[in-house]
Amino acid sequence: GRRVIQYTITTPEGVLTRRDEGNEQTTWTVEPLIKRPEDMLLVKKYLPVPKLNKEKVRARREELGDDGILRGFLFGDQGGPWQHACCLYGTERMIMATFDDPGWVHEFLRALTDKKLQFIEESLADAPFDLIETGGGAASSTVISPRIFETFCLPYDRELHDALHAVGHKVVYHTCGGMMDILELIVQNHCDASETLAPPGVGGDAVHEEIKRRIGNQVCLIGGLDQFNILTSGTPDQIRREVRRLFEALGPGGGYIMSPSDHFFETPIENLRVYAEAARECVY
Structure with a gap:
């Protein structure tokens, strides 16, 4: 229920x-937590910055070994300041505020960025993650325009990514909707990898060959597999064909981590086995 x-x-x-x-x-x-613009000041002043339990991270790192990629996250509803703000105030109202009161939006984003920078400094310096995920779907180009992205996402994301690099972490930037109109802007935020390369069947607009051509020599690419129409609902042959297609479109020269474009919940175990077996055949 x-x-x-x-x-x-x-x-x-x-x-x-x-x-x-x-x-x-x-x-x-x-x-949402913030119902009036003035409520933002309470979040700015009183939202606490949590501390990471590094012992649990180290235990998970030891348990996982070389069998997977251990991801970390910046605290809050979403990793990116814009996306976090959308969760606290509402995406539609945040978009309207960029036109009606851009100064308020920048003050809000500055406050969330500063708290995330504090979390990076206090908790992530020696945490043994392979990747730190930032961003979030509310910055996808199917949600906001490239201009809003460039003005209200890019400068704050770049600041966070530079801080993460300063303490030794690699960064993956998450846009689980459209991304074709902001590919070069994503690269400009200093991330190391871009995901989720979501195809139209799951709400994205990814053209994988074009993504590889435009930014594949600048950042690692992660994702691309339709987790619903292919991984969950597809036949074994469809899964194998799509895995091979993704590898041929995104894999040449390296810099590609194959994965579904988002979470999957009801995928048959046998489909996961077929996916894993097909991926093992994608070798250089």
């Missing part, structure tokens, strides 16, 4: 409330 999570946050200067709902697959916000 559906679960409901209600938050009440009391500060010396006011009370904020938020309500999330979820099911066995995901969670979504139905009542």
Whole structure:
């Protein structure tokens, strides 16, 4: 069934409330924490910066060994400041605010960026992750325009990525919707890898051969596999053909990590076996 999570946050200067709902697959916000522009000031002043439990990370690193990629995350609803702000205020209202009150938007993003920079400095310097994920779907070009991305995402993302590099981490920037109109802007934010290369069947617009041509020699590419129409619902032959197609489109010269373009929840185990076997055959 559906679960409901209600938050009440009391500060010396006011009370904020938020309500999330979820099911066995995901969670979504139905009542954002920030309801009025002035509520942002309470978040700016009182939102705490958590501390990472590094012992658990080290234990997971030892358990995983060389059998996978251990990812970390910047605290908050989303890794990127813009995306985090969209979760706290609402995506549509954030977009409108870029026109109505851009100074307020920049103040909000500056506050979230500073808190994430503090988290990087205090918690990530010696955490043994292979990759740190930033970004999020609300900066996809099927959600916001390239101009909004360049103005309200790029400078703050770049600052975070430079800070992550300074403490020794590689960065993957996540855009799980459209990305063709912002490919070069993604590279400009100093990430090391770009994901999720989502095809139209799962809400993206990726043209994989073009992505490889335009930015494949500048950043690593991660993703590309339609997790619903191919991985979950496809036949074994369809899965094998798509894995080979992705490898031939995105793999030449290296710099490609094959993976589904997003989460999958009801994929038959046999389909996962076929996917793994097909991927093992993609060798240089």
